[in-house]
Amino acid sequence: MFKERISIEDSFKKKEVFVAGWVEEFRDLNKIKFIILRDRTGTLQITLPKSKVSSELFDIDITKESVISVKGEMVESKQARGGKELIPKKIDIISESESPLPIDISGKIETDLSKRLDWRFLDLREPKTSAIFKIQSEICNSFREFFRKRGFTEIWPPGIIATASEGGTELFSIFYLDKEAYLAQSPQLYKQFMTLSNLEKVFSIVPVWRAEPHDTSKHLNEIRQMDVEIAFADEKDAMYILEECLLYIIKNVKKDCDKELKILNRDLKTPKVKKITYSDAIEKLKKNKFKIKYGEDISREAEKELANILGNENLIFIKDWPINQKPFYIMPKDSKLSRGFDMEYGGMELASGGQRIHEPNLLIKRIKDCNMEPKNFEFYVNAFKYGSPPHAGWSIGLERLTMAICGLNNIREACLFPRDRERLTP
Numbered sequence: 001m002f003k004e005r006i007s008i009e010d011s012f013k014k015k016e017v018f019v020a021g022w023v024e025e026f027r028d029l030n031k032i033k034f035i036i037l038r039d040r041t042g043t044l045q046i047t048l049p050k051s052k053v054s055s056e057l058f059d060i061d062i063t064k065e066s067v068i069s070v071k072g073e074m075v076e077s078k079q080a081r082g083g084k085e086l087i088p089k090k091i092d093i094i095s096e097s098e099s100p101l102p103i104d105i106s107g108k109i110e111t112d113l114s115k116r117l118d119w120r121f122l123d124l125r126e127p128k129t130s131a132i133f134k135i136q137s138e139i140c141n142s143f144r145e146f147f148r149k150r151g152f153t154e155i156w157p158p159g160i161i162a163t164a165s166e167g168g169t170e171l172f173s174i175f176y177l178d179k180e181a182y183l184a185q186s187p188q189l190y191k192q193f194m195t196l197s198n199l200e201k202v203f204s205i206v207p208v209w210r211a212e213p214h215d216t217s218k219h220l221n222e223i224r225q226m227d228v229e230i231a232f233a234d235e236k237d238a239m240y241i242l243e244e245c246l247l248y249i250i251k252n253v254k255k256d257c258d259k260e261l262k263i264l265n266r267d268l269k270t271p272k273v274k275k276i277t278y279s280d281a282i283e284k285l286k287k288n289k290f291k292i293k294y295g296e297d298i299s300r301e302a303e304k305e306l307a308n309i310l311g312n313e314n315l316i317f318i319k320d321w322p323i324n325q326k327p328f329y330i331m332p333k334d335s336k337l338s339r340g341f342d343m344e345y346g347g348m349e350l351a352s353g354g355q356r357i358h359e360p361n362l363l364i365k366r367i368k369d370c371n372m373e374p375k376n377f378e379f380y381v382n383a384f385k386y387g388s389p390p391h392a393g394w395s396i397g398l399e400r401l402t403m404a405i406c407g408l409n410n411i412r413e414a415c416l417f418p419r420d421r422e423r424l425t426p
Contacts, residue, residue, distance in 0.1 A: 285309075
């Protein structure tokens with residue numbers, strides 16, 4: 001039925017067209033009627049002058065967001081968007097929408113985010129909302145493209161695990177047949193296994209779950225994580241490829257998502273890269289009279305302050321973290337410092353990584369230092385007993401990267417169907 005259908009974008013190049021989409025607007029001005037039709041590529045004005053269309057066609061009455069198909073002729077029009085309008089010969093109402101709509105999707109009335117999420121399938125028809133996820137798709141595509149060009153292999157680690165990947169208790173427990181298991185909080189241990197194999201260099205985009213009872217604008221309980229792991233590498237190699245990857249993604253978004261960035265009124269800058277030690281970061285914060293002590297984590301408020309100091313649109317690498325502030329698998333630099341790093345962008349932590357421990361005895365020691373039981377990680381430690389190269393890697397939260405690139409205020413806007421402490425539907 002729809003094999004002859006063309007997109008609205010392509011219809012402007014044709015004379016006789018068959019288009020289909022959603023009714024964004026319907027206006028009845030007595031002797032002339034207008035329909036604004038929308039599909040994924042844009043909008044088109046359909047004009048029904050009483051003098052030029054059949055009485056049956058002119059008598060049509062359509063509710064907003066109904067789905068219709070239209071056959072007709074494209075003509076020049078100075079008043080119409082794009083300089084052309086469609087004079088219909090046939091209109092079929094495929095699916096009539098109920099009226100009124102539960103939320104406004106025209107962008108004229110501001111709707112509370114919580115209510116928008118309740119009606120997410122409608123909210124996604126709003127151009128600003130759909131623009132976010134077109135950009136997010138480009139982020140993922142560019143991420144894959146960047147690493148495939150460099151000989152990396154994409155992997156899909158398990159989402160169900162037997163023990164904590166990173167330690168801690170922020171895990172969702174599940175019943176797995178006759179055993180207790182958990183939803184993976186990270187693919188960390190499994191992507192490290194890949195560096196021990198002939199694959200050596202791997203990447204993945206996978207969902208992960210963290211059972212932290214956060215209620216902030218930057219946390220969700222289910223996120224998509226973009227992970228990379230590289231054999232024969234240290235933290236400097238990992239930071240370099242992270243920097244190159246992000247600059248590549250931002251360049252592609254600017255080039256291929258210009259239309260979507262304009263819809264979001266986003267002037268995306270190419271960031272500069274700044275690298276500082278954890279110690280320097282603490283000193284800079286103190287000089288700006290921010291209350292923080294050496295050895296503490298850098299809080300969300302401190303991240304914002306650091307971005308104000310070093311540039312909100314820059315990539316800020318913080319390296320040489322205290323060993324007690326990093327997970328057990330991060331390689332120590334000495335007795336006090338680690339080979340771990342964080343990367344901040346848009347005033348928030350976006351990525352975390354570092355060189356990993358590849359020596360079994362040191363790994364056991366660090367597990368004990370973190371007050372965990374080595375027996376629970378026996379399968380993990382054993383993997384490094386049969387020839388293990390030095391390796392490093394990192395992970396980025398996809399939703400946070402989308403937030404930063406799109407200039408969003410709440411991570412829920414960057415997730416199709418958010419899962420947090422309050423929301424499990426739709």
